Amino acid sequence: MKNQLRTFFRKLRVNIKERGTPRKRLLIFLAIGLVTFLTFAWFITSDSVQNKFKSGNPLFDVALVDDFTPPNEIKPDTEINKVVAAKNTEEIDAFVRLMxxxxxxxxxxxxxxxxxDQVQLIGLDATKWKDGEDGYYYYLDKLAPGETSSNLFEKVKLVIPNEQKDNYKDVTFDIVAKTEAIHTRKYDYRISWWETDDPQTADPLKTIDETLAEKRAE
Structure with missing residues (x-):
């Protein structure tokens, strides 16, 4: 299995590079929970990644809250408890997004x-979090020092139609999560996340930008 994982992530890095996806989407894994059912396997990982600001600010860290207890076995169409949120471990307010x-x-x-499709998030909080459709979910409020966000989601489910199950024999599934954070001063969140200090003009990022702009500090 270890050799397979090394091969997988090496090829994944090559595929991402060829597709032009930013390197920051390559994640460092902190924990793996492994369970099997017949020929299906599911290993859940999570990571909290620091985000270096392009505005020259020091590194800023917000912890990933990941509450997951691997079951003894899993079955398709069965909901598995997995709570994901973010906690501000710094001493100033923060804006947060989760991938x-x-x-x-x-x-x-x-x-x-x-x-x-094959992997579904259950219990998504669409009130406090918004899908930016750029690979990230954005928290629509600032996190005070020591504060934990609402849960982005609370369960996951593997969905495989009966007629496709043969195609998924010996497939190992992984869910990756990471946090990125920025202080709430001025429009530094735009520079850090979208590489511009100009307002976003197309939804859903336009709505996210406008919401955060109202909560920023001067």
């Missing part, structure tokens, strides 16, 4: 899975 995406491995090769 969550699934990956899969079959015979040492990347296997395509989609969030919302």
């Amino acid at each position: 969550v995406f699934p990956t899969a491995l079959k015979d040492g090769e990347p296997f395509e899975v989609q969030l919302g």
Whole structure:
């Protein structure tokens, strides 16, 4: 399994590089919970990643809250408790965004899975979090020092139609989560996250930008 994972992430890095995806989407894994059911496996990982500001500010860290207890076995269409949120461990207010995406491995090769299709997030908080449709969910408020956000989601579910189950034999699934944070001063969140200090002009980022702009500090 370790050799397969090394091969998978090496090929994943190559695929991401070829597709032009920013390197910051390559994550360092902190914990893996592994369970199996028949020929299906699911390993859940999570990570809190510091984000270096392009405005020259020092590193700023917000912890990922990941409450997950691997069950003894999993079955497709069964909801599994997995709570993901963010906690401000710094001494100033922060804006936060979370990236969550699934990956899969079959015979040492990347296997395509989609969030919302084969892997579903259950209990999404659409009031305090908004999908930016850029790979991130944005928290629509500032986090005070020591404060924990509402849960982004509370459960996950593997969905595989009966007629496709043969295609998913020996596939190992992974859900990756990471946090990024920025202080709330001025429009530094725009520079850090979107590489511009200009307002966003297209939704859903326009709505996110306008919401955060009202809560920023001068």
